[in-house]
Amino acid sequence: MLSAPVVSAFNPPRRILMGPGPSDVYPEVLAAQSRPTVGHLDPLFIAMMDELKSLIQYAFQTENQMTIAVSAPGSAGMETCFVNLLEPGEKVIVCRNGVFGDRMRQNVERIGGVAVMVDSPWGEPVDPDAVRAALHANPDAKFLAFVHAETSTGALSDAKTLCALAKEYGCLSIVDAVTSLGGVELKVDEWGIDAIYSGSQKCLSCVPGLSPVSFSAAAVEKLKARKTPVQSWFLDQSLVMGYWSGGNKRSYHHTAPVNALYALHESLRKLANEGLEHAWQRHHEMHLLLKAGLEKLDINFVVAEASRLPQLNAVYIPAGVDDAAVRSQLLQNYNLEIGAGLGALAGKAWRIGLMGYGARRENVALCLRALEEVLR
Amino acid sequence: MLSAPVVSAFNPPRRILMGPGPSDVYPEVLAAQSRPTVGHLDPLFIAMMDELKSLIQYAFQTENQMTIAVSAPGSAGMETCFVNLLEPGEKVIVCRNGVFGDRMRQNVERIGGVAVMVDSPWGEPVDPDAVRAALHANPDAKFLAFVHAETSTGALSDAKTLCALAKEYGCLSIVDAVTSLGGVELKVDEWGIDAIYSGSQKCLSCVPGLSPVSFSAAAVEKLKARKTPVQSWFLDQSLVMGYWSGGNKRSYHHTAPVNALYALHESLRKLANEGLEHAWQRHHEMHLLLKAGLEKLDINFVVAEASRLPQLNAVYIPAGVDDAAVRSQLLQNYNLEIGAGLGALAGKAWRIGLMGYGARRENVALCLRALEEVLR
Numbered sequence: 001m002l003s004a005p006v007v008s009a010f011n012p013p014r015r016i017l018m019g020p021g022p023s024d025v026y027p028e029v030l031a032a033q034s035r036p037t038v039g040h041l042d043p044l045f046i047a048m049m050d051e052l053k054s055l056i057q058y059a060f061q062t063e064n065q066m067t068i069a070v071s072a073p074g075s076a077g078m079e080t081c082f083v084n085l086l087e088p089g090e091k092v093i094v095c096r097n098g099v100f101g102d103r104m105r106q107n108v109e110r111i112g113g114v115a116v117m118v119d120s121p122w123g124e125p126v127d128p129d130a131v132r133a134a135l136h137a138n139p140d141a142k143f144l145a146f147v148h149a150e151t152s153t154g155a156l157s158d159a160k161t162l163c164a165l166a167k168e169y170g171c172l173s174i175v176d177a178v179t180s181l182g183g184v185e186l187k188v189d190e191w192g193i194d195a196i197y198s199g200s201q202k203c204l205s206c207v208p209g210l211s212p213v214s215f216s217a218a219a220v221e222k223l224k225a226r227k228t229p230v231q232s233w234f235l236d237q238s239l240v241m242g243y244w245s246g247g248n249k250r251s252y253h254h255t256a257p258v259n260a261l262y263a264l265h266e267s268l269r270k271l272a273n274e275g276l277e278h279a280w281q282r283h284h285e286m287h288l289l290l291k292a293g294l295e296k297l298d299i300n301f302v303v304a305e306a307s308r309l310p311q312l313n314a315v316y317i318p319a320g321v322d323d324a325a326v327r328s329q330l331l332q333n334y335n336l337e338i339g340a341g342l343g344a345l346a347g348k349a350w351r352i353g354l355m356g357y358g359a360r361r362e363n364v365a366l367c368l369r370a371l372e373e374v375l376r
Numbered sequence: 377m378l379s380a381p382v383v384s385a386f387n388p389p390r391r392i393l394m395g396p397g398p399s400d401v402y403p404e405v406l407a408a409q410s411r412p413t414v415g416h417l418d419p420l421f422i423a424m425m426d427e428l429k430s431l432i433q434y435a436f437q438t439e440n441q442m443t444i445a446v447s448a449p450g451s452a453g454m455e456t457c458f459v460n461l462l463e464p465g466e467k468v469i470v471c472r473n474g475v476f477g478d479r480m481r482q483n484v485e486r487i488g489g490v491a492v493m494v495d496s497p498w499g500e501p502v503d504p505d506a507v508r509a510a511l512h513a514n515p516d517a518k519f520l521a522f523v524h525a526e527t528s529t530g531a532l533s534d535a536k537t538l539c540a541l542a543k544e545y546g547c548l549s550i551v552d553a554v555t556s557l558g559g560v561e562l563k564v565d566e567w568g569i570d571a572i573y574s575g576s577q578k579c580l581s582c583v584p585g586l587s588p589v590s591f592s593a594a595a596v597e598k599l600k601a602r603k604t605p606v607q608s609w610f611l612d613q614s615l616v617m618g619y620w621s622g623g624n625k626r627s628y629h630h631t632a633p634v635n636a637l638y639a640l641h642e643s644l645r646k647l648a649n650e651g652l653e654h655a656w657q658r659h660h661e662m663h664l665l666l667k668a669g670l671e672k673l674d675i676n677f678v679v680a681e682a683s684r685l686p687q688l689n690a691v692y693i694p695a696g697v698d699d700a701a702v703r704s705q706l707l708q709n710y711n712l713e714i715g716a717g718l719g720a721l722a723g724k725a726w727r728i729g730l731m732g733y734g735a736r737r738e739n740v741a742l743c744l745r746a747l748e749e750v751l752r
Contacts, residue, residue, distance in 0.1 A: 002437050002565075004648035005430040009404075010641055012420055014412045022634060025413045028385075033635065034410035036390045037401045037583055039713045044388060054381040061378050071585060072448035075630040076610045103609065110607050189378075201631055207413055209447060209585065209633030231486050231607050233479065234452045252718065254451040255577055257585030258398060259409065260636060265386050272380035337415045342628065 015331070016358075018367055019339030020151050020312060021179070022201035022208045023355035025267075029206050032266035033259050040256040048265060049244065049256075055268035056212045059181060059204070059276070060196060062188035066215040066237065068244045069264055070197070071257050074178040077197030077211025079107055080235045081174050085143065085195055085219060087228050088112030092143040093134045093171070095126040097157070098150035099343045100176055108145075111231065116141065122344045123314070125307040126157040128165060135169040142222075144171045149180035151202075152342040154314035154351065155303045156184060160191045167192055172219055178202060181212070182271055182356060183283045183311035194219040200260075203283070203311055205356030206267035209260050267356075279356075283310040286359040290352065293368035297375065302349050311359065313352040314345065318375065323347055326374050334370040391707070392734075394743055395715030396527050396688060397555070398577035398584045399731035401643075405582050408642035409635050416632040424641060425620065425632075431644035432588045435557055435580070435652070436572060438564035442591040442613065444620045445640055446573070447633050450554040453573030453587025455483055456611045457550050461519065461571055461595060463604050464488030468519040469510045469547070471502040473533070474526035475719045476552055484521075487607065492517065498720045499690070501683040502533040504541060511545040520547045525556035527578075528718040530690035530727065531679045532560060536567045543568055548595055554578060557588070558647055558732060559659045559687035570595040576636075579659070579687055581732030582643035585636050643732075655732075659686040662735040666728065669744035673751065678725050687735065689728040690721065694751065699723055702750050710746040 017024045038045050057067050070077045082104070086092065092108045095101055097120040108115040118134045120127050126146050135141060144166035148159045159175060166173040172194040180186050182203030188196055194216040201208035215223065215237065223237060230236040234254065242251040271279055287310030291301070294315060302314040317323050323340065327350070330336040339351035352367060393400045414421050433443050446453045458480070462468065468484045471477055473496040484491040494510045496503050502522050511517060520542040524535045535551060542549040548570040556562050558579030564572055570592040577584035591599065591613065599613060606612040610630065618627040647655055663686030667677070670691060678690040693699050699716065703726070706712040715727035728743060 001653065002434060002439070004434050004651060005427070007427045007431060007641075007645050007648065009645065010408065010411070010424045010427075010638055012411055012414045012418075012424075012638075015414050015418065017413065017415060019415055021631060022413050022415065025635075030410040030412070030635070032386065034406040035386070035388050036406070037393065037398050038388045038391050039393060039395055039398060040584065042388075042391065042707070042713065048386045048388075051381070051383045051386075055383060058378060058380050063378070072452060072610065073630045073633065076448060076452075079608065079610045106609050110605055110609055199631065207633065207635040208416065208631045209636055229486055232455065233482050233486055234448065234455045254449045255397060255575065255584045257449065257583070257636070259401075259406070259583040259639075260585055260633070262386055262388075263635075265383075269383050269385065272383065275380060277377065331418070337418065 013335055016336045016363060016366060018353050018358055018363060019337045020351045020353055021355060023205050023353055024358040025207055026205050026270055026357045028270065029263045029266045033207060033263035035262055037258050040258055041250060045258065046250060052261060052265045055265065055272055058272055059268055060188040060214050061186065061190065062214050064214045064216055066220050066241060068213060068240060069261065070211040070213055071254065072211060073209055074197060074199030074211045076235065077199065077213050078103065078176060080213055080237065081195040081197050082107040082111060083230050083232045083235055084223050084237045085172065086111050086113045087226060091116060091138060091141040092145050093118060093131065093138060093141050095131060095146035097124055097126055097153065097155060098122055098147065099152035100147045100150060104145050123153045123155055123302045125155050126162060128158060128161050131162060131165055135165060135171065141171055143174055145174040147176040148186065149184065149309050149312065151179045151312060153302060153345065154309045154312045155307050156309045163191045163193050172222060179312055182279055184309065185280055188214060200264055203356045204267045204271065205358065207260060207263050209257065210264050283354060283359045286354045286364055287313065289364045290354060297372060302345065311353060311355045313354065314349050315352065316349055321375065329374045330370055336366060336370050389711055392712045392739060392742060394729050394734055394739060395713045396727045396729055397731060399581050399729055400734040401583055402581050402646055402733045404646065405639045405643045409583060409639035411638055413634050416634055417626060421634065422626060428637060428641045431641065431648055434648055435644055436564040436590050437562065437566065438590050440590045440592055441621065442596050442617060444589060444616060445637065446587040446589055447630065448587060449585055450573060450575030450587045452611065453575065453589050454479065454552060456589055456613065457571040457573050458483040458487060459606050459608045459611055460599050460613045461548065462487050462489045463602060467492060467514060467517040468521050469494060469507065469514060469517050471507060471522035473500055473502055473531060474498055474523065474528035476523045476526060476528060480521050499529045499531055499678045501531050502538060504534060504537050507538060507541055511541060511547065517547055519550055521550040523552040524562065525560065525685050525688065527555045527688060529678060529721065530685045530688045531683050532685045539567045539569050548598060555688055558655055560685065561656055564590060576640055579732045580643045580647065581734065582640050583636060585633065586640050659730060659735045662730045662740055663689065665740045666730060673748060678721065687729060687731045689730065690725045691728065692725055697751065705750045706746055712742060712746050
């Protein structure tokens with residue numbers, strides 16, 4: 001027998017999470033998550049899931065019946081959308097203005113689809129004119145895929161306009177709302193979004209590990225018309241829906257992450273109680289406070305004002321400043337986490353998150369003061 | 377704007393979980409899970425993950441470097457093993473003696489692999505002679521896949537013998553240990569298992585949602601020699617390992633389910649503190665107690681004594697008894713969950729779990745007394 005490792009209990013400190021996610025989790029969400037585990041087919045749990053579905057529908061502003069939480073993080077939500085809708089050989093216009101647009105490309109290609117890339121510079125929103133040109137040049141494209149809020153750069157794209165373009169050219173839209181959901185305006189039905197996914201650990205301020213997704217009636221129709229099986233058994237929506245929407249006759253697919261779903265239920269309840277429009281407004285106000293303070297420190301934004309995400313502030317690291325040393329000091333001395341740059345912005349930018357429960361005045365004040373002290 | 381649903385906080389009762397999983401969760405695990413969320417790249421969290429890896433290695437009795445917890449339930453662990461190792465056109469001998477062997481087949485076929493089925497009757501272990509014949513008849517097979525402990529029937533197969541057969545015929549072994557890990561003897565290195573997956577919610581008594589997996593050096597070699605990309609981006613082990621084993625240079629793949637990993641760390645710590653052999657012995661002893669009591673109630677086992685799983689007791693529903701009514705009374709009046717039959721055993725059997733923290737004397741006593749009262 002190999003011997004047992006001797007390991008102490010893990011007692012993490014209370015960090016203030018102002019990076020790109022996970023964000024500060026509501027205390028009530030942590031409390032909800034630690035309630036007693038019940039069976040995944042327990043009638044009380046099934047009733048909770050029905051409530052959860054209605055809460056996700058509210059957050060997305062949709063009446064889509066195929067609305068669930070995938071039992072895995074946002075990248076599995078992305079994969080859920082692509083593997084269920086796309087068949088080998090089909091063409092997707094993929095907009096890329098940061099890390100996550102490129103991840104979409106990788107998803108498309110691993111399915112055997114054809115990704116036609118529309119590139120915009122990092123830090124800029126997706127360019128609707130370039131998208132129109134690509135749609136025009138590729139009349140056989142079946143999908144338009146883009147990231148609403150690019151977590152790697154802090155740029156917000158015009159989802160409403162892009163989805164209208166998709167419709168105009170007969171394409172289904174696939175939208176990454178991992179960082180946008182709960183932080184900025186997002187209206188799935190009104191904007192005509194066909195497939196959307198998000199993550200629990202950003203503006204919902206839930207624990208990481210779940211991905212709310214929603215499919216429109218047109219997306220469901222495309223799914224039902226598939227000629228090939230969905231390549232993932234775990235993410236096959238037709239099978240998953242037997243569990244999420246069977247009324248009292250739920251069929252077992254996989255064991256749901258029971259306690260994580262308690263947490264998501266509580267975080268979405270908090271969002272519903274606050275009201276979406278209030279939450280959007282709060283993120284905007286906290287962003288303005290942070291922006292005013294950063295300007296006094298001569299710290300500049302990566303993204304132009306018109307496309308700036310309130311919940312993810314990508315800023316250039318001031319000249320001569322040691323990136324890693326500053327982040328380490330903030331973490332060690334202030335228990336404050338801000339995010340490093342990712343991809344093309346690695347070493348050049350910081351990402352300061354104001355997400356969900358993290359978007360409050362005391363966090364802005366701490367961040368500004370701590371940065372001022374460390375950079376002094 | 378669609379209006380916000382009015383939803384109350386979810387306050388589940390304290391159930392006693394004696395079904396096929398989720399099992400009773402250790403109180404310490406629920407407490408660990410609700411500790412403050414830290415960033416998934418926080419140095420303290422990275423150190424916790426290193427400990428977690430050593431704890432998973434201990435539970436599996438392996439020194440495999442490629443040992444992690446997949447950020448999703450056991451069925452995603454199954455898919456991780458198949459999508460990473462199998463390439464389109466490759467042949468797998470798949471043993472099927474219950475629901476989960478058939479799920480393996482579906483995984484193989486969705487990858488474009490060829491599944492050669494070796495069927496054994498439900499309730500019986502996999503037949504090594506039939507496996508030998510299939511290996512002999514299919515010299516081009518690359519893998520042997522089987523379920524160690526069939527959750528749908530309660531049958532234990534002889535993993536040691538089956539893995540030796542795989543080696544003899546030059547095949548890699550892929551083993552489902554979802555229900556076996558922590559409940560019965562399992563020795564990955566000694567038995568020469570090449571790829572194995574389990575679940576957090578069975579004999580580890582952790583919350584559902586995570587899947588420990590481990591790949592042998594030979595499996596890693598097969599993975600590295602792939603000619604085609606892994607079809608799942610989310611489950612691509614080569615990418616995931618950049619996060620799980622990068623030393624201090626971890627690269628971001630997806631956001632880890634931070635709090636769920638706290639929970640798994642704590643549950644595996646409890647297993648290490650108890651000692652694997654003690655845990656196996658405890659499951660066996662509780663099974664004997666339950667068996668003695670069930671015999672007094674004239675309730676018979678589905679599986680012959682030699683292949684019975686101590687942690688999952690599949691028993692025939694006595695003649696004339698209303699399956700659903702009994703389970704409902706146990707749940708409503710005793711807060712006790714036992715499992716329904718699955719697949720071929722639906723309506724014919726119950727599945728009584730004695731898993732992890734659930735395998736204790738008070739649970740056995742409650743179950744026997746409650747069954748006696750309800751069946752009276």
